[in-house]
Amino acid sequence: QVQVVQSGAEVKKPGASVKVSCKTSGYIFTGYFIHWVRQVPGQGLEWMGWINPNSGGTNYAQKFQGRVTLSRDTSISTAYMELSRLRSDDTAVYYCARGIPVANGMDVWGQGTTVTVSS
Amino acid sequence: DIQMTQSPSSLSASVGDRVTITCQASQDIRNYLNWYQQKPGKAPKLLIYVASNLETGVPSRFSGSGSGTDFSFTISSLQPEDIATYYCQQYDNRLTFGGGTKVEIK
Numbered sequence: 058q059v060q061v062v063q064s065g066a067e068v069k070k071p072g073a074s075v076k077v078s079c080k081t082s083g084y085i086f087t088g089y090f091i092h093w094v095r096q097v098p099g100q101g102l103e104w105m106g107w108i109n110p111n112s113g114g115t116n117y118a119q120k121f122q123g124r125v126t127l128s129r130d131t132s133i134s135t136a137y138m139e140l141s142r143l144r145s146d147d148t149a150v151y152y153c154a155r156g157i158p159v160a161n162g163m164d165v166w167g168q169g170t171t172v173t174v175s176s
Numbered sequence: 177d178i179q180m181t182q183s184p185s186s187l188s189a190s191v192g193d194r195v196t197i198t199c200q201a202s203q204d205i206r207n208y209l210n211w212y213q214q215k216p217g218k219a220p221k222l223l224i225y226v227a228s229n230l231e232t233g234v235p236s237r238f239s240g241s242g243s244g245t246d247f248s249f250t251i252s253s254l255q256p257e258d259i260a261t262y263y264c265q266q267y268d269n270r271l272t273f274g275g276g277t278k279v280e281i282k
Binding site for chain 1: 177208210212214219220221222225226229231261263265267270271272273274275276
């Protein structure tokens with residue numbers, strides 16, 4: 058079955074970078090976008106961007122442009138999200154999710170990765 | 177960026193009640209809207225795509241409608257397992273989520 062499994066929790070200091078992985082299985086990795094969404098504790102969902110695993114093309118939310126980099130390794134069906142210049146307000150759960158072709162939404166989600174930014 | 181305004185931000189209803197949530201876009205998004213359910217501590221789950229299409233396996237008591245700037249999401253008969261926060265999401269221009277509606281049992 059389709060699975061999306063993310064890397065484990067991270068604790069980082071302000072100013073550092075974090076890279077979260079998103080390993081997929083059970084479907085053709087290059088056939089579906091991968092989206093990244095974050096959720097600050099107690100708040101709503103915030104879309105960060107998507108990557109087209111086939112072409113490597115990306116589209117970022119304006120808020121994160123210049124700080125986020127999405128990438129992929131098609132040989133291991135894995136996508137990555139790197140966020141740089143971390144601040145305390147980047148403390149959140151970060152999700153990756155498979156995109157649905159007919160509507161730019163997300164049908165299979167990872168379990169989430171908690172990133173804590175603290176000095 | 178397109179802003180999505182959901183209302184109410186929370187509601188309390190009885191089991192069996194009809195529940196409706198609205199989502200208003202800051203500009204015309206045609207029917208490029210999806211709805212998700214998120215239970216505490218869990219990842220969101222896609223319920224409705226392209227405004228009114230039910231995702232496979234989702235109970236038929238959930239429905240969506242609307243186009244342009246005004247959309248609605250309805251649970252025809254609220255069940256205890258429907259306790260969750262619901263989000264709309266537009267994809268006409270990049271992606272944006274609404275602020276969410278927390279649904280509780282009265």
